[in-house]
Structures are given as structure tokens and as C-alpha cells.
């Protein structure tokens with residue numbers, strides 16, 4: 067199964083994703099530019115922020131209160147913004163597509 071990252075300049079990275087990993091871990095393992103993930107995935111940095119494509123946004127698990135709080139610190143807030151360390155890859159997310167903000 068694959069997930070797709072599109073950078074703010076339009077560069078596309080289609081990456082093989084292993085279920086069980088987070089979307090942030092998938093991006094980091096392939097050195098996708100634009101994900102900083104300063105805190106390593108413990109929900110205390112908001113530098114793994116992504117803008118989720120409209121067709122996928124409602125298919126993701128709901129935002130926790132903690133993630134909601136951290137999203138307020140995102141450099142480029144977006145109505146479909148999520149923290150990629152909180153998106154666990156499942157088979158149901160095959161084809162997931164997100165855009166990476168210019169700044170984290």
C-alpha cells in the first residue's frame with residue numbers, strides 16, 4: 067500500500083507504507099522533505115503538520131484533544147490540518163494523500 071506526500075512546490079513522493087507505522091514515520095524513513103518531527107512523535111511539537119486532501123480528511127481517526135491543542139501551534143494552520151505522527155497507517159488508508167506546508 068502507498069501514501070502520497072506533495073511538497074509545497076508540487077514535488078510528489080509516493081511511498082510504500084507499512085501498516086502500524088505513523089504517517090510521520092513513513093515520511094521520515096524515506097527522508098521526505100518538509101516533515102521535521104522535532105519531538106519524535108510524542109505530540110509536543112507540531113512540526114509534523116500536514117494538510118490532508120479533502121477526500122481523505124473524514125476517513126482519518128478523529129483528532130484527540132491533545133492533538134487539537136498542538137495544532138494551534140502549527141506554523142501554517144489549515145482547516146484540514148493534522149499532525150502526521152498521530153495518523154496510524156492502516157490498510158484503509160491505502161492511497162492517502164497529504165500536502166506538506168512550506169514551514170513547520
Ligand code: FES
Nearest residue numbers: 105107111112151
Ligand atoms: S512529531 Fe512532534 S507532534 Fe508530531
